Amino acid sequence: MFDADHVRVRRIADKLVAVRSMPAASKAFGAEAHRFKLEPPLPEAMVAEFEERHEVALPKEFRLFVIELGNGGAGPGYGLRRLTVSCCAHRRSGHLTRPSPYRPGPRYLDDWEQRYESPPGPDRIFLPGTVEIAGHGCSLVTHLVVTGPARGRLINLDCEGPIGPYVLEDADFLAWYERWLDEAMAGYDIGWFGERLPLGEPALLTVLTDDGSPTRRVRAGESLLRLPAISDRAWAALAAAMSTDVDASVRAELWDLLRWQRHKHQRHLNNAEAIADDIALYARSCTPPDLKALDILCRLTLTDVLPELACQDSQRRRRAAYHFAQPWPGERDGSRSGLLDDAVTELLIDADALLRSHGVAAVRLLGLTHLHPRLREIQRTETDPWVRHHLDQILGEDPPQTWADLASAPPEMTEYPPF
Missing domain, CATH: 1.25.40 (Serine Threonine Protein Phosphatase 5, Tetratricopeptide repeat)
Structure with missing residues (x-):
């Protein structure tokens, strides 16, 4: 496994060189800030000192990246944070040893902070067990889980809003980083990277129609709309799911996505308000009534x-x-x-x-x-x-x-x- 990780590191290094010469990649979100160049790597002794000071072992894929490729620079959002500044600001000693509570699955929403975090104050430990990896603008961030059930995985969240933690589907740091490079080279929309499921159109259509998780069906719809281009078949499937999905919140979220994204894909969504009325009627007929759907539709009373x-x-x-x-x-x-x-x-x-x-x-x-x-x-x-x-x-x-x-x-x- 160790050798396989080194192979991935070398492949990432080659892709970093290749992406710099691609015109499409130069227009990718955040590229002006880092120009696809990494900062110098850290000596192994410095990484070991960081681990000893914080009483943790960094996930091996991230550790290898920092030692062999770079400590900050090119990466999702406006670039990777340097390890030395990824967790020290506003953090108490020992915060990395306390496990992060977040698990893979649906996004934590609404009052997630009150349920899982301590309130603001001088003794607060916010997002324990994680280091900040990247910032995407405003309060949108990506963290790496160092301690807890999702150790080694990446988490996206709005740290000052209701869009709470979502454990990304990428298996580890290297998989996440290489997918970012691949999507940048392919011309994908990579703003707030990681929100898109790491699947192509056929697989995304299967998730949209057959997956048992409502949140994953919505994410498949969002992921389809983040592709550089969307087929007529995919657009028709999205429109059908907006009207027929068993979950009212899925219908409402797809309605909202299609309402905005139709401009990007030069598509039409006729009678948007009438569709919203139909979804609202369905949301009120559910047991319990789907308040989230009504809220998305701006029809909650x-x-x-x-x-x-x-x-x-x-x-x-x-x-x-x-x-x-x-x-x-x-x-x-x-x-x-x-x-x-x-x-x-x-x-x-x-x-x-x-x-x-x-x-x-x-x-x-x-x-x-x-x-x-x-x-x-x-x-x-x-x-x-x-x-x-x-x-x-x-x-x-x-x-x-x-x-x-x-x-x-x-x-x-x-x-x-x-x-």
């Missing part, structure tokens, strides 16, 4: 969420509480204001700390400032660290920022992509 908040199933209540803590245009006055207050009050006294946390967030985001005295009472006895964090955040604001401050009207649905 308070009437959809309130019954789910009263459900006995804890996971359904958690999903509903997450969606509840957002603006409800046109539904915050008159009879609706009382419903909001009642729902928030129930969340604030729930035995589930995650639900209490969503309740506090709802007070802030819905502008329910008249409930601040109740929050001050709760603050005296609350022990959960995340709930306390949100309480301190909202009660320390002057004046509190609400969704009404951020946007006076709901976002408009347009026919043009956001760029």
Whole structure:
């Protein structure tokens, strides 16, 4: 296996030389920053010192890359981070020995941070057991898992938003890096690299129609649209899945993807809003109703969420509480204001700390400032660290920022992509 890894390293070195002369690759995302050149490699002794200091063993494929090929430079996003700066900023000693909790499978979404990470503060260890490998702009990053069940695998996430960790399908660092080179040379869209499944069109169509995982079917659709060109057959399959997939969220996500990507592929999506109405009708007919699909379609209402908040199933209540803590245009006055207050009050006294946390967030985001005295009472006895964090955040604001401050009207649905 060791010899096989050396063969892969040499093959990667040859591809790095070849890609520099390819006009298409020069236009790839991030190429201007690194021009497909690596920084000098590190001596083995320096890598060993890093491992001793952090009390870990780096995954062997990454370790070999750093020692034989380069320490930073050419790579996905704006290039690879140097090992010496990949994990030291804002990190406490010993953070790499604590296992990362994230496992291969669906992307962790919505309130992932509250479920798996500790709240902000001087003692926080954020994304333990990982080193940052690459940045893709804004807060989009790729981390390498050093300790935990996904050791050796790469994770993509938005470290400041709801797009949580996704363990990429590449088997290890070298497989991930070589795929990036291959796709850059082939003219693929490699922005936020790794989100695309590492498959060709025929295999992606099989996943889209036959895979048992809804999230993987969506990812197959997104991956098809990231190909340099898409066949009529693939476009027809995407349109069919948008209308027939058993999962409402799959339909909604494919609708959203086709709505934007049709421009890139010079395709048409007729009657987009009518299609969205049909998907919304289907989402409401499901048991439980698919709140995520309705949210994607911008058709989620308070009437959809309130019954789910009263459900006995804890996971359904958690999903509903997450969606509840957002603006409800046109539904915050008159009879609706009382419903909001009642729902928030129930969340604030729930035995589930995650639900209490969503309740506090709802007070802030819905502008329910008249409930601040109740929050001050709760603050005296609350022990959960995340709930306390949100309480301190909202009660320390002057004046509190609400969704009404951020946007006076709901976002408009347009026919043009956001760029």
